[in-house]
Amino acid sequence: MITSTSADTTPIDVVVRERHCVASDIDEFTLARPGSGALPAWEPGAHIDLLLSDALVRQYSLCSDPGDPSTYRIAVLREPHGRGGSARAHEMLRVGAHISIRPPRNHFPLVRALGYVFVAGGIGITPMMPLVAAAARGGRPWRLVYTGRDDASMPYARELRERYGDSVTLHHSTRDGRFDLASDLAGSSPGTAVYACGPRSLIAAAEAACAGLEAVDVFAERFTAADLRGADSRAFELSLAVSGLTLSVPARRSILEVAEASGVVALSSCREGTCGTCETVVVSGEVDHRDSVLTPQERAENESMMICVSRCAGERLVLEL
Structure with a gap:
């Protein structure tokens, strides 16, 4: 089933209204229509395409409030050794700059579940922001595990902890080592939906931890491609x-x-x-x-x-x- 928020792919012209540094090498950008008017509706978990040039398109999760159609908010980690998209975004998206985007699409929607565990690593927190808010509004049990090297690399960590208290677990790997997801998720009840976003190793750990659990599903948002080496291909x-x-x-x-x-x-x-x-x-x-x-x-x-x-x-x- 195609889960995109909108089938319309017509580019939308937007302007950068605000720009803030939210963590080390991570800037937050607020986008709006040049004049006024609502942007297309979206649901938690959605992302937009940022059209940086004819040949350079990158996807960024929306981390703002779906209830506010006047702006979209994204956060971009500048990766010096990446494919060039994040560096280009940091260069282009100055306050007042105009850029084109495609309407939101969603392959990471919040499913109906008896409870939720959200697992985020670093910049992987961005789609979790609206997902966590939706889960909290829904009244079902939920919690967030948010890992990163240290405070400086974890955008929105303080905001999340202040808003949701003990429902949020913050883990600093430089101080405490690698987080033990297997132990953390071992007691997950049947009917739990586990959402994971971040480095490939984090997602793999979440999937491995839940593999033997009854009726516990893992939903992942990946930033890197699957390893297809050795995959059989034929005409x-x-x-x-x-x-x-x-x-x-x-x-x-x-x-x-x-x-x-x-x-x-x-x-x-x-x-x-x-x-x-x-x-x-x-x-x-x-x-x-x-x-x-x-x-x-x-x-x-x-x-x-x-x-x-x-x-x-x-x-x-x-x-x-």
């Missing part, structure tokens, strides 16, 4: 229901690449299976899901796929393209 036939084309997808080329080479316009961004931009409806055929976006349930439903990395598990796949 298959691809039919595009809208375009009317039948194409061959070689073992070493993605569906997205083959479609683009045939003149088919397909929205994309990260090309690593982490952002959800290229999500496409599956008409028929079994999918070999290789993305880091869809939940296990969504994968089992086989209704959509990320065409930048996922492939056909059989001989033929029909997509709504």
Whole structure:
């Protein structure tokens, strides 16, 4: 099932109204329409595409209040050894600067559960801000585990602790070592939803900790692509229901690449299976899901796929393209 907040991908012009440093190398940006008027509605867990140039698009989680449609708020960690997007954002997004974004999409929504545990590492706290607020309003039991190197690397830590008290656990790894998620999550009751966002190791630890727990589901928001080394890839036939084309997808080329080479316009961004931009409806055929976006349930439903990395598990796949 496609979980995007909005199917509209038309760019929106916004202006940077405010900019604040919220932690070491992390700045918060408040975006609004140049004149006045509401921005598209969104739900906790959603992110926006920041169009930094024609070829440079990056996704950032919304960390503001969905009840305030006048602004969007994002926080960006400047990564000197990254792919250049965060550095470009820090350079471009000065107060008064104009930039384009795409409407919010959501692959990290708050599901119905008997209780919630939110696990965040560093900048992974950004989608948790509205998720935690929604859980608190819902009245179900919840708690947040927030880890980071130290105070300077953990944006919003004081704000969260002041607002929610003992429901928030703050952990400094430089002082106390690695947080023991296995022990922390071991007592999770059936019906608990565990949300994890942060470094790959943190998410892997949360998934491993919950693997043997009854009716405890893990939902993850990843910043890095899944490790696909050694994954078996073979050629298959691809039919595009809208375009009317039948194409061959070689073992070493993605569906997205083959479609683009045939003149088919397909929205994309990260090309690593982490952002959800290229999500496409599956008409028929079994999918070999290789993305880091869809939940296990969504994968089992086989209704959509990320065409930048996922492939056909059989001989033929029909997509709504």
